Amino acid sequence: MGKAVAVIGTGQTRHGRRNDVSYPELVREAVKVALIDAGITPKDIEGVVTGTMPSMMEGVSDTHFYFADALCEVGKPVLKVESCGSTGQSIAHCGYYWVASGLADLVLVVGMEKMFEGDGQATMTTVADPWFMKPFSAGAPGVFTMQAMEWMHRFNIPEDQAREAAALISVTHHDSALDNPYAHIKIKVSIEDAKNAPIITYPVRLLDVCPTSDGACAVVLASEEKAKKICKKPAWIKGVGFRGEEFFLGESNKSIWPSATEAAQHAYQQAGIKNPLKELDVAEVYNPFTYQEMIFYECFGFCPRGKSPDYVLKGTFSMAGALPCDPSGGVLCTNPIGASGLIRLAEAARQVTGKAGARQVEGAKLALSHAMGGIDQFNGVTIVGAKL
Amino acid sequence: MRKVAITRFAQSPGAESRENLMDFTYRVSKEVLDKAGLKRSEVGCVMIASSDVFHSGLSCANAVDWDGSGAFMIEGTRTEDSMYAVIYACLRILSGHFDTVLVTSIIKGSENPDNDTLTGFFADPFYMRPLGINETTAAAIQMREYLQRYKITEEQCAKVAVKNLGNALFNPNAHIRKRVTVDDVLKSGTVSDPLKSLECAPKSEGVASVLLAAEDQAKKFTDKPVWIKGFGSSMDHFNLGDRNLLNGQLPVAARRAYQMAGIRNPRKEIDLAELCEPYAFQELLWCEKLGFCGEGEGGKLIDSGATQMNGTLPVNPSGGVLAMNPYVSRGLYRVIEAAMQIRGRAGEHQVDKKVKTALAHGTCGFAGQSHSLVILEG
Numbered sequence: 143m144g145k146a147v148a149v150i151g152t153g154q155t156r157h158g159r160r161n162d163v164s165y166p167e168l169v170r171e172a173v174k175v176a177l178i179d180a181g182i183t184p185k186d187i188e189g190v191v192t193g194t195m196p197s198m199m200e201g202v203s204d205t206h207f208y209f210a211d212a213l214c215e216v217g218k219p220v221l222k223v224e225s226c227g228s229t230g231q232s233i234a235h236c237g238y239y240w241v242a243s244g245l246a247d248l249v250l251v252v253g254m255e256k257m258f259e260g261d262g263q264a265t266m267t268t269v270a271d272p273w274f275m276k277p278f279s280a281g282a283p284g285v286f287t288m289q290a291m292e293w294m295h296r297f298n299i300p301e302d303q304a305r306e307a308a309a310l311i312s313v314t315h316h317d318s319a320l321d322n323p324y325a326h327i328k329i330k331v332s333i334e335d336a337k338n339a340p341i342i343t344y345p346v347r348l349l350d351v352c353p354t355s356d357g358a359c360a361v362v363l364a365s366e367e368k369a370k371k372i373c374k375k376p377a378w379i380k381g382v383g384f385r386g387e388e389f390f391l392g393e394s395n396k397s398i399w400p401s402a403t404e405a406a407q408h409a410y411q412q413a414g415i416k417n418p419l420k421e422l423d424v425a426e427v428y429n430p431f432t433y434q435e436m437i438f439y440e441c442f443g444f445c446p447r448g449k450s451p452d453y454v455l456k457g458t459f460s461m462a463g464a465l466p467c468d469p470s471g472g473v474l475c476t477n478p479i480g481a482s483g484l485i486r487l488a489e490a491a492r493q494v495t496g497k498a499g500a501r502q503v504e505g506a507k508l509a510l511s512h513a514m515g516g517i518d519q520f521n522g523v524t525i526v527g528a529k530l
Numbered sequence: 531m532r533k534v535a536i537t538r539f540a541q542s543p544g545a546e547s548r549e550n551l552m553d554f555t556y557r558v559s560k561e562v563l564d565k566a567g568l569k570r571s572e573v574g575c576v577m578i579a580s581s582d583v584f585h586s587g588l589s590c591a592n593a594v595d596w597d598g599s600g601a602f603m604i605e606g607t608r609t610e611d612s613m614y615a616v617i618y619a620c621l622r623i624l625s626g627h628f629d630t631v632l633v634t635s636i637i638k639g640s641e642n643p644d645n646d647t648l649t650g651f652f653a654d655p656f657y658m659r660p661l662g663i664n665e666t667t668a669a670a671i672q673m674r675e676y677l678q679r680y681k682i683t684e685e686q687c688a689k690v691a692v693k694n695l696g697n698a699l700f701n702p703n704a705h706i707r708k709r710v711t712v713d714d715v716l717k718s719g720t721v722s723d724p725l726k727s728l729e730c731a732p733k734s735e736g737v738a739s740v741l742l743a744a745e746d747q748a749k750k751f752t753d754k755p756v757w758i759k760g761f762g763s764s765m766d767h768f769n770l771g772d773r774n775l776l777n778g779q780l781p782v783a784a785r786r787a788y789q790m791a792g793i794r795n796p797r798k799e800i801d802l803a804e805l806c807e808p809y810a811f812q813e814l815l816w817c818e819k820l821g822f823c824g825e826g827e828g829g830k831l832i833d834s835g836a837t838q839m840n841g842t843l844p845v846n847p848s849g850g851v852l853a854m855n856p857y858v859s860r861g862l863y864r865v866i867e868a869a870m871q872i873r874g875r876a877g878e879h880q881v882d883k884k885v886k887t888a889l890a891h892g893t894c895g896f897a898g899q900s901h902s903l904v905i906l907e908g
Binding site: 204217266 | 531610653
């Protein structure tokens with residue numbers, strides 16, 4: 143169905159507080175690296191897809207206008223696609239369908255965020271409606287913590303066990319980030335550090351929470367003919383899926399999270415994956431919060447419902463485990479939101495093409511990438527593989 | 531390549547609605563599905579068009595729009611502009627992954643600040659914003675250049691407002707509907723010299739929804755499918771000073787769409803056009819760039835009467851954006867109006883001539899930084 147599509151180039155900026163560059167310069171930094179990686183010039187690009195978080199984040203709206211030059215858009219068709227935190231996956235999917243339609247052979251997909259320009263938590267509070275949700279959904283941690291509590295109670299998970307598992311996830315990812323030259327937070331933390339970090343919203347503590355980062359990510363997608371011609375090792379897109387659920391948080395069951403579950407199922411079906419834990423070699427799960435990451439493991443079928451902490455503590459998802467998750471350190475260590483979901487795809491593509499450097503999972507052939515957005519409302523998944 | 535059809539559509543009126551955003555959206559999306567006889571759960575994909583800035587003070591426009599547009603737990607996404615949504619929906623169908631896409635575009639202007647308070651946020655914070663550049667001031671610069679370069683007169687520009695607001699009298703959904711004279715327009719007060727008040731689009735409500743389907747499915751939903759024969763878009767530089775405001779990217783976008791649709795002589799082969807003209811003079815300029823007349827001849831074109839409702843090439847029989855400006859949705863309204871004319875079911879604003887091929891155009895950004903167009907055929 144549709145033409146085959148490959149990731150043939152990826153580019154990322156340095157992340158962190160980037161006072162040294164303007165917003166368009168930051169974007170250009172990622173674009174430049176991706177074009178060099180793909181071995182193409184701006185002239186070769188036939189279409190551009192871009193997206194970020196809402197304009198309140200940086201105070202500039204509809205940035206596909208502002209970044210026209212930085213994104214090599216001039217004279218080209220452009221699509222601006224956005225879906226909150228899941229934007230990174232949504233723009234990748236748009237690029238995928240564009241190439242799959244046969245109307246373009248090379249599409250540039252770019253996500254970006256310069257969060258130190260504004261107030262991320264204030265921005266996210268404006269996602270809620272002004273009457274029912276806004277009064278109590280102060281930014282992201284409040285919402286995600288409620289979800290964590292719901293999940294623990296629903297499956298009778300002892301709080302101590304979940305705490306222990308969350309701490310291990312935090313330690314693992316912070317260690318991984320030390321191996322990732324692009325990562326923002328590079329610190330060595332211990333289990334004790336994670337368990338005793340200041341509380342943000344109980345039971346979530348500081349080291350369970352992602353930072354705010356500046357950064358951009360660019361990915362070049364190519365058709366089969368083009369990829370085979372100009373790329374030695376393309377990462378083939380095997381499946382994509384996106385789902386969204388109710389706007390009002392209280393209306394859906396966030397402990398089993400239908401949108402995450404079905405987005406993954408949709409992608410698995412296309413990729414022919416029946417047993418994800420066995421078949422996937424690595425996963426880049428969108429993990430701004432450690433507790434939430436455990437819910438994703440269950441939604442994606444990596445382990446049975448309510449059993450994530452057991453699997454985490456067994457080391458299943460650590461670097462040496464059966465299914466290493468977020469060898470890049472994930473969103474927990476680097477989070478320029480509009481770019482974060484696309485970084486997951488870029489990392490997954492690097493893993494299956496053996497380009498992940500010190501964070502490479504040996505022999506990875508099939509990888510999952512993912513992003514989440516809204517008030518726990520949206521989930522998008524892309525599967526990439528080394529083989530067509 | 532697969533063929534994509536417009537099967538069913540619905541639109542809200544442009545005047546202020548008392549409904550809340552979610553109900554307002556739901557009613558229009560539901561109308562389309564009911565007309566098509568399609569269950570929500572059978573829709574392949576929902577494509578929302580809405581904007582973070584033009585969105586009742588809410589961020590992440592897709593979040594609140596999701597339920598009302600019918601996207602709950604089916605594949606879906608959101609684009610920032612409704613013409614982008616139509617194009618992306620076509621790509622999804624052409625990819626073979628989806629047979630049906632419901633495109634719903636959403637804006638409730640009555641809950642928003644003035645358009646230009648919001649378009650001012652397109653400007654970068656360092657150079658353009660301190661100068662007060664927004665969509666209207668940028669258009670005023672473009673208009674001044676247009677008048678001077680080609681000796682177009684202010685009267686000729688005003689005629690566009692006279693024509694379009696007059697056409698709107700016959701369109702029950704239009705927001706501003708009144709008979710005005712050239713003199714009324716010229717005396718309507720300067721907004722940003724040389725633009726007069728009646729030459730600038732209002733701020734309107736507008737939820738519009740279209741069900742697109744692949745060829746083999748289309749007949750299930752309608753007896754009169756309208757085919758999308760081609761589409762094209764292009765982006766210009768950002769800084770106004772880097773651009774040729776009188777020769778931007780519209781010819782590039784048009785070339786793409788014409789090539790896809792197999793159109794060689796647009797003036798002859800296109801029967802009707804619905805153009806996005808938030809500022810009256812832009813209709814004349816866009817007509818030139820689309821190949822409806824020669825360079826600098828936009829003034830002569832309106833003088834000739836060809837673009838009137840009963841002319842040889844009617845432009846904006848719906849009243850266009852001057853009569854109704856639901857910012858994000860305005861492109862999709864053009865597509866729907868063009869499709870209605872092709873089906874011969876536009877009601878009182880149906881043009882006299884037989885319409886086989888029609889063009890729908892959308893633009894956003896300063897002075898037409900981004901242009902998109904779609905060619906439709908009966």
